[in-house]
Amino acid sequence: MTLKVGVLGYRFMGKAHANALARLPMFFPDAPDVERHVLVGRDEAALADAADRLGFETTATDWADVVDEVDAFYNLGPNHVHAEPSIAALEAGTPVLSEKPLANDLESAERMAEAAESAGVPTATAFNYRFVPALRYAKNLIEDGELGEIHHFRGRYLQDWLVDPEAPWSWRNSEEMAGSGALGDLGAHTIDLARFLVGDLERVSGHCRTFVDERPVEDSETPEKSREGGETAERETREVTVDDAYSAQAELEGGVMATFEASRFANGHKNDHAIEIHGSEGSLKFSLERLNELEVLRDGNRGYETILVTDADDPYVEHWWPPGHVLGWEHTFVHENYEFLSAIDSGDEYHPDFDDGLAVQRALAAIQESDERGEWVAVE
Amino acid sequence: MTLKVGVLGYRFMGKAHANALARLPMFFPDAPDVERHVLVGRDEAALADAADRLGFETTATDWADVVDEVDAFYNLGPNHVHAEPSIAALEAGTPVLSEKPLANDLESAERMAEAAESAGVPTATAFNYRFVPALRYAKNLIEDGELGEIHHFRGRYLQDWLVDPEAPWSWRNSEEMAGSGALGDLGAHTIDLARFLVGDLERVSGHCRTFVDERPVEDSETPEKSREGGETAERETREVTVDDAYSAQAELEGGVMATFEASRFANGHKNDHAIEIHGSEGSLKFSLERLNELEVLRDGNRGYETILVTDADDPYVEHWWPPGHVLGWEHTFVHENYEFLSAIDSGDEYHPDFDDGLAVQRALAAIQESDERGEWVAVE
Amino acid sequence: MTLKVGVLGYRFMGKAHANALARLPMFFPDAPDVERHVLVGRDEAALADAADRLGFETTATDWADVVDEVDAFYNLGPNHVHAEPSIAALEAGTPVLSEKPLANDLESAERMAEAAESAGVPTATAFNYRFVPALRYAKNLIEDGELGEIHHFRGRYLQDWLVDPEAPWSWRNSEEMAGSGALGDLGAHTIDLARFLVGDLERVSGHCRTFVDERPVEDSETPEKSREGGETAERETREVTVDDAYSAQAELEGGVMATFEASRFANGHKNDHAIEIHGSEGSLKFSLERLNELEVLRDGNRGYETILVTDADDPYVEHWWPPGHVLGWEHTFVHENYEFLSAIDSGDEYHPDFDDGLAVQRALAAIQESDERGEWVAVE
Amino acid sequence: MTLKVGVLGYRFMGKAHANALARLPMFFPDAPDVERHVLVGRDEAALADAADRLGFETTATDWADVVDEVDAFYNLGPNHVHAEPSIAALEAGTPVLSEKPLANDLESAERMAEAAESAGVPTATAFNYRFVPALRYAKNLIEDGELGEIHHFRGRYLQDWLVDPEAPWSWRNSEEMAGSGALGDLGAHTIDLARFLVGDLERVSGHCRTFVDERPVEDSETPEKSREGGETAERETREVTVDDAYSAQAELEGGVMATFEASRFANGHKNDHAIEIHGSEGSLKFSLERLNELEVLRDGNRGYETILVTDADDPYVEHWWPPGHVLGWEHTFVHENYEFLSAIDSGDEYHPDFDDGLAVQRALAAIQESDERGEWVAVE
Incomplete structure (x- = not known):
């Protein structure tokens, strides 16, 4: 099975994760197969360019369209957009990786953790160190x-x-x-x-x-x-x-x-x-x-x-x-x-x-x- | 004029200051002449031995006997004995160097600073760094x-x-x-x-x-x-x-x-x-x-x-x-x-x-x- | 135009160069397009496995078959096999990168440099530092x-x-x-x-x-x-x-x-x-x-x-x-x-x-x- | 017994050794007692000044006058004056410390080592490290x-x-x-x-x-x-x-x-x-x-x-x-x-x-x- 990954955000963190996904087959052959499936952003021109460079199959301008289509949703946007898309993805049963900090306030973080608990799928807060x-x-x-x-x-x-x-x-x-x-x-x-x-x-x-x-x-x-x-x-x-x-x-x-x-x-x-x-x-x-x-x-x-x-x-x-x-x-x-x-x-x-x-x-x-x-x- | 120095304490700090005094003539020829005049302590045998090694002329077992006899009084004892001898020396108009911290409580430190103010002679807290x-x-x-x-x-x-x-x-x-x-x-x-x-x-x-x-x-x-x-x-x-x-x-x-x-x-x-x-x-x-x-x-x-x-x-x-x-x-x-x-x-x-x-x-x-x-x- | 690269050697250096080729599009978008075209080695089973992992299109067991088919030939074998394949490639007009040292003796190195001179195509000795x-x-x-x-x-x-x-x-x-x-x-x-x-x-x-x-x-x-x-x-x-x-x-x-x-x-x-x-x-x-x-x-x-x-x-x-x-x-x-x-x-x-x-x-x-x-x- | 030390040279090395001698009693009480007995040099005014600062009892302008009077002769002059005074001291049975290198040519060094051998007293080449x-x-x-x-x-x-x-x-x-x-x-x-x-x-x-x-x-x-x-x-x-x-x-x-x-x-x-x-x-x-x-x-x-x-x-x-x-x-x-x-x-x-x-x-x-x-x- 190939895991389809959807990624929100295509700047610094988008590049860091896209590179990571691209390098798995050569260095971690026992990792699951992964497809860089869809890249999500608002500026269509910049998005298309980024998707091309970062090796994504498709693009989308609305995260709501992708969160239930992918096998993993990476939320790499600014902190204040961590909560809603992540919760929506979890409600769709999609595992989510969120960049850190988990949210921009405690209340949002609590809602995200509750959604993770309900969903029962793996989640990640991207404390890469x-x-x-x-x-x-x-x-x-x-x-x-x-x-x-x-x-x-x-x-x-x-x-x-x-x-x-x-x-x-x-x-x-x-x-x-x-x-x-x-x-x-x-x-x-x-x-x-x-x-x-x-x-x-x-x-x-x-x-x-x-x-x-x-x-x-x-x-x-x-x-x-x-x-x-x-x-x-x-x-x-x-x-x-x-x-x-x-x-x-x-x-x-x-x-x-x-x-x-x-x-x-x-x-x-x-x-x-x-x-x-x-x-x-x-x-x-x-x-x-x-x-x-x-x-x-x-x-x-x-x-x-x-x-x-x-x-x-x-x-x-x-x-x-x-x-x-x-x-x-x-x-x-x-x-x-x-x-x-x-x-x-x-x-x-x-x-x-x-x-x-x-x-x-x-x-x-x-x-x-x-x-x-x-x-x-x-x-x- | 030769400055007579009286030192209370002959362990670690006593050795450090005695060494310093001994080295001035060779390396700081413009320093005032200094005599390691009297070493003060309670254990007479240990004191005599230390005075001999550290180059002091005489010894005394009671600081009260020396504070008005010397041109500088070095108080190198434990913190709780910083206050009384230092204040006594200052009241006798003798400059005082005290090891740090100045005292073991704020009230003692305040009394020491007041005594220094009244005496109008140089004082030192030994922050050597x-x-x-x-x-x-x-x-x-x-x-x-x-x-x-x-x-x-x-x-x-x-x-x-x-x-x-x-x-x-x-x-x-x-x-x-x-x-x-x-x-x-x-x-x-x-x-x-x-x-x-x-x-x-x-x-x-x-x-x-x-x-x-x-x-x-x-x-x-x-x-x-x-x-x-x-x-x-x-x-x-x-x-x-x-x-x-x-x-x-x-x-x-x-x-x-x-x-x-x-x-x-x-x-x-x-x-x-x-x-x-x-x-x-x-x-x-x-x-x-x-x-x-x-x-x-x-x-x-x-x-x-x-x-x-x-x-x-x-x-x-x-x-x-x-x-x-x-x-x-x-x-x-x-x-x-x-x-x-x-x-x-x-x-x-x-x-x-x-x-x-x-x-x-x-x-x-x-x-x-x-x-x-x-x-x-x-x-x- | 896409440059087809043929690589002799699939161990340490093979992996290092294959990784490098794989990473160019994402990080050096102005680099020419490159195809990891053919991987050359003698042990067919190991070779097939390596080609799969390192992302090569095909394999070959004889370097002589590939040196004129590719746009760049990478000679990553032990030192004593640097000379012949590299010279053959140059004689076919193919640019060559050789791992260092250029050869295992001076005479071979001289022949390689002469072949490069005659071919008039770019060559590289892989002093990566x-x-x-x-x-x-x-x-x-x-x-x-x-x-x-x-x-x-x-x-x-x-x-x-x-x-x-x-x-x-x-x-x-x-x-x-x-x-x-x-x-x-x-x-x-x-x-x-x-x-x-x-x-x-x-x-x-x-x-x-x-x-x-x-x-x-x-x-x-x-x-x-x-x-x-x-x-x-x-x-x-x-x-x-x-x-x-x-x-x-x-x-x-x-x-x-x-x-x-x-x-x-x-x-x-x-x-x-x-x-x-x-x-x-x-x-x-x-x-x-x-x-x-x-x-x-x-x-x-x-x-x-x-x-x-x-x-x-x-x-x-x-x-x-x-x-x-x-x-x-x-x-x-x-x-x-x-x-x-x-x-x-x-x-x-x-x-x-x-x-x-x-x-x-x-x-x-x-x-x-x-x-x-x-x-x-x-x-x- | 107090060892009388005679020192030829009063610049950098003279100061370094005089300081060392001065510090022994306080820190190495088991060292023999030492007197900084005589400082040797040619410029009388500079010499007197140095002797005063470095704590020597007397001065001399000719090393030949002192090498048999002292219990240890320190030769701290430039390399080309290591040999003669050191050999003279050894011939007088006086232990010698010479700064390094031992001499400015091999022949002199050999004569110095022979003199040491004949004298049978301790010698030192001052490799202080x-x-x-x-x-x-x-x-x-x-x-x-x-x-x-x-x-x-x-x-x-x-x-x-x-x-x-x-x-x-x-x-x-x-x-x-x-x-x-x-x-x-x-x-x-x-x-x-x-x-x-x-x-x-x-x-x-x-x-x-x-x-x-x-x-x-x-x-x-x-x-x-x-x-x-x-x-x-x-x-x-x-x-x-x-x-x-x-x-x-x-x-x-x-x-x-x-x-x-x-x-x-x-x-x-x-x-x-x-x-x-x-x-x-x-x-x-x-x-x-x-x-x-x-x-x-x-x-x-x-x-x-x-x-x-x-x-x-x-x-x-x-x-x-x-x-x-x-x-x-x-x-x-x-x-x-x-x-x-x-x-x-x-x-x-x-x-x-x-x-x-x-x-x-x-x-x-x-x-x-x-x-x-x-x-x-x-x-x-």
Whole structure:
């Protein structure tokens, strides 16, 4: 059987997933056969061009037309369009992968998780960093008890693309469309890794900050009317209604102390997602910009060992290249798609699913609430 | 004129300062002449031995006998003995250097700062990391505006000497004697660097945690009576009444976001005091375990530049060795003593003084209060 | 027009190039259309399986049948089969890409280069590391004079897959099949980078060493007769007739001092190809295990700047992902195929071609001759 | 008994050894008592000033007057004055420490070693890097067999203080006074470490290079007559008669492959002495600019472990500070002086002695001879 995949969204994430689907046959021959069936978008010209490049059979401008026609629906749109199409697909019994964060508010996320529960089909929240070989390897070390009892989790995700106050406004700066800023976009990944590697967040204290309150609108984002006006030299700006950076303190289950941080103002850091964990028997460190490496302090050793996680018996590696031939960021999507599509095919459980996405959303909401109230907040 | 220095305490800090005093003539010939005049302690035998090794002329078992006899009084005892001798010395008009944190509670710190104010003589809180050449260089970069407007300060101080639950109890585990744990011992340094490099803390949200509630007492710490008992095989333990680790979020003056953390449970880290700062034009990173290096992102560059801060025109370096001949931890004490003694000699202002120590103490107290109340607390 | 590609070899390199060809349409839409037309090998069953997985239309067991049928012939076999099929293809007017080193001896390489010259079609020697974005970026820096006059080139390529004396014999241990060992397999890459980045080798002093003289034969490599014998418990071994490691000193054109080294006995190094260059105005460092990074000392700076070469205007990067989303080893093959196929399509010059391969072969031969004679040898 | 030490030379090395002597009582209380007895130099005013600062009792302008008056004679002058005073001291039965390299030519070094042999007193060639705790720790690992059989030694020593062609001429650029350039000044250290850690050099192939043939003379170096002339605007230069950089390939005893390199033209490197060793069971890496760290690949581990060699049971560390409180470059001199003076006091053997210095000198001479002859040369 060939799984027909329908994909909503054809920009950055659309390309990342299309590439992943295209690479499965050569590298994961035991994956189910997949057809890039239909690409969904609103701008017909751009859509046709994208479908051609990304290898889709057909296109559609209304997601409602496709959600019951495909064997898997990938919702890769902005956060505020995660809920409705995903719920519709689930109601049609179609497995759904949604980009992260699961939704732009907690209520939508809850509805999505309920729809997943009712549908009883596999769902995925696309926390792709769970599929970095080095982090899978880390997960195995922790599960095998090699770090002992965990005391500390420290995670931060640093970018700098908004440090220039003239960097243009985009949907990622809008609470309505994105829910939150660095918190939901970057922090969601870190919180998911905390849950994946260590455990659930029980209570949090959050701090959110917007450094630049409004940003210029690029022509392409300007409503037609205002562009027609034309006679004014005034620069058009739009309000930034989300955080540029957040930090959080947390207590995880089992009494683990945790700190979180993300920023779009961390000058010099492009995509620096870093994790550190300290346990009673060992520690580990990871950074996404060196994603083939894991630094591990093993019991009995004196310092961190820099492990290049590219050996044949490392997670997913035998599918690729010999030791020392490093993988890139995009490979995480191949692994993620492999696991999700295999679960659809086999009926096996898949994680991170919508429940995992909801758990992260609860933490995001608690951090925002904590920031507003100025006090610690329990995560449901 | 030769300055007579009296020193209370002859263990770790006593050795560090005695060494600093001994090295001034060869490397800082413009420093005032100094005599290691009197060493103060309670155990006469150990004291005599230490005085001999550390090069002191005489010894005394009561600090009250020396504070008005010397030109500078160094209080290097445990935190709970910082206040009385220091205040007595100041009342005698003697300049005082106190080890950090300034006191074990805010009230004592306030009395010390008041005594300093009344005395009108130089005082020092021994935040020696201000005297790392790389951090002085960093300070100059920031003051020259090379990082632009500061957005983020991130500081953490990681050690692991308590990760073993069988590590013995010491005065550092006692609230009565130390005031706090990782917070006051390590966090005080980080908070001082935040103030030195960026600015005052305005409000904080703190989190403190004790992982191990009681620890075995080593024989030398056991009260005589219980040792005499002897018949029991029971291990004697004492309660840990301070934090093993803390974290904090803060807002610094000018709206800078800051995060702080310290732990004595960070397996694999011995003395890892690390600072990161992001500004609108650049960033910097520092770690005490590589204290000769500063990583700087300069405006117009793309990545961090690893600067070995050992050139002749780097702070303090011309006193030592040619470029690339690295300095160690102890050199910070030489620089600190040079500056403090020069200030005593010249009457110039010296920082960090007791007011700086008090400012840090206010932040420590606010973090503790925030942790207890579960909400943000303003720093006075 | 669609270019039909015929590929000899379906193991490691076959997979690397097939993947590269498969990825062009999505990421390099301006590349010529390509058909993975025919896969060539001797073992029909394995071949059919590989062709299916790697996406080839047909298979062939004799390269002679395909070299004039295709628009590009890729010779990815062991070194000793580089010459004949490549020459036959060139004589048929077919552009050829050969894996490196160009041949297993200088005479064969010369015949290949002559055939290329006569054919007047594009050729490629597959020195894929020229296509690492960070090394292209380095090349641009050097050409723009940012390092000034070059004084030093230092290159080394460290692996460890033969450090175990029980690691099995393979064709790579045979002078007859491979020409040389670490020298030709790894050193060829380093010498090519020296030529690409700095200039030709003028004279060399070489040192070759075989640490383990014979190695066990795996069953699959054992001639049938000896396997039939069976009654003997004796382990079968085969002689190692190539170097396990080499080093070389060289003088490059313009008086640049150079050192080279490679080993298959460098315990702890999997695929560590590292380059360092020092010039009068700057320096740079690169390591293949962190291939997204380049360390650059710029004129006026004090230390190396760690540049993540993933910005949109870095070489090839705009075809892939946003800044900080790192590429892997395999991407070098995509860039290499893109350039070579584009040159076939456009008739533009392509490098590294067979002449470049020959120049490297001359250096390899000179190093071997120098090692045998114990003296410096000029490179023709 | 107090050992009287006489020191010839009061610049860089004079200060380094005077500091070491001054620090012994506080940190190495079991060292013999030492008096900085007499400082020897030619310029009386500068000498008196230096003696005052460095803590010497007296001064002398003729070394011949002091060599039989002291219990240890330190010869810290330029290389060409190592031989005569050292031999005179030995003939007077006085133990001698000579800075490295032992002499500026092989014949002088041989005479010095013969004098040492005849005298039967301890001698030292001041290869201070043997006394870096991390390298002592490395030595112990190797002796304990933790790296297995050694295959590779790689050493390089990079500086950049001559990269500017206008950097002034000094005695270090004169063959007559220094013997060689980077080779003897820097390479001597690396060769000594190869011998210390792995074994003797058996044969070498060397390459020496002078990038800048003449350099400007600073006023202080200009002979009086030419300064008087004055009427000419011509810049005075002097010929550089030593190498600016060298490289060497070598075979060490037991068949170990080795490569060596040093340069004063390695832009961006101040004092970067780096060592790498690969054995059948493990590997290690060291760099002087991070001298508290050793990177070790242990048997059974996958990557290098970054060890901070500052634990109480690491070599020499218990004399200094708690774990993580890093040492600097100068501490190597304290350890060296401690060991040498203890050997004088106890009559125990001391290494590296003049025989070790001679062994290094033979290697230096062989490298120079190899460079001149263009062929491999056996090291006697």
